[in-house]
Amino acid sequence: MSADVTANPPAREDTPESTDAVVDRVVVQQTLDQLGPPQDEILRMAYTEDLPLKTIAERLDMPLGTVKSHIHRGLARMRKSLEVHND
Template sequence: MTWGATGVLSASVAGVPTLTDEEIAAGFARGEDSALVEAYRRWGPLVHTLAVRSLGDPAEAEDVTQTVFVSAWRGRGTYSAASGTLAGWLVGITRHKIADALAARSRRDRSVASATEAAAHAPGPVSPEAAVDRVLVADELTTLPEPQQQLLRMAFYDDLTQAQIAQRTGLPLGTVKSHIRRGLQRLRRRLEVDGGAL
């Protein structure tokens, strides 16, 4: 038995329905502990992965994840649903904490003044900005409906032209084009909504 999802099996028995993002956000703003639990369950992976991919250091990323949720909970009075999604707000806080961690790291490196230490913490080849884009786009791509998702994967990763995609799938070219356009626009919207510019 190499089937690796026993957790899903046991979890599926109850068939518990899911809170909407808005319901979680409202509960969060009201200070309900259960909403914090739900927010962590839903967006903890996003926050954590943003930190991991931006910082490249698992321990630092865990610290950032913890700090983000602690700060968010303590500062929940400043969250307003009118000005954006809770996910976007959390991503914004995450970006601040990542920037703080990077600043602390460079201070540390300067004070230690050790070449090896500095090399160990050299920033990755990508900016945190690009890391955030990739995590959000990768996440959103997995939520796109079919066949939009499959067509976009073909365009992104198989390097197929839209005409080739139409040929291979048997879908009319116009249909392929409109799915790809809509898919791209939805990915972009995710960057705009949850990108939480610094």
């Protein structure tokens, strides 16, 4: 290998995450934490782990309709909380 190749490593493809994106992630995590169980757990399973609602219902031993209701109410509460945060 020549000295030029080792002295100049290839540029990194990944770029640092923007400050806004980091702040957004922190705000979403705090909002999820405020929901409390089981809504926070269900929403994390659905959106972070990308699990189907049927799988979530089976894992938590809940009826599918209950999981859907928790998702609907949890997202509504998050939306309201995030709207207040953005004002």
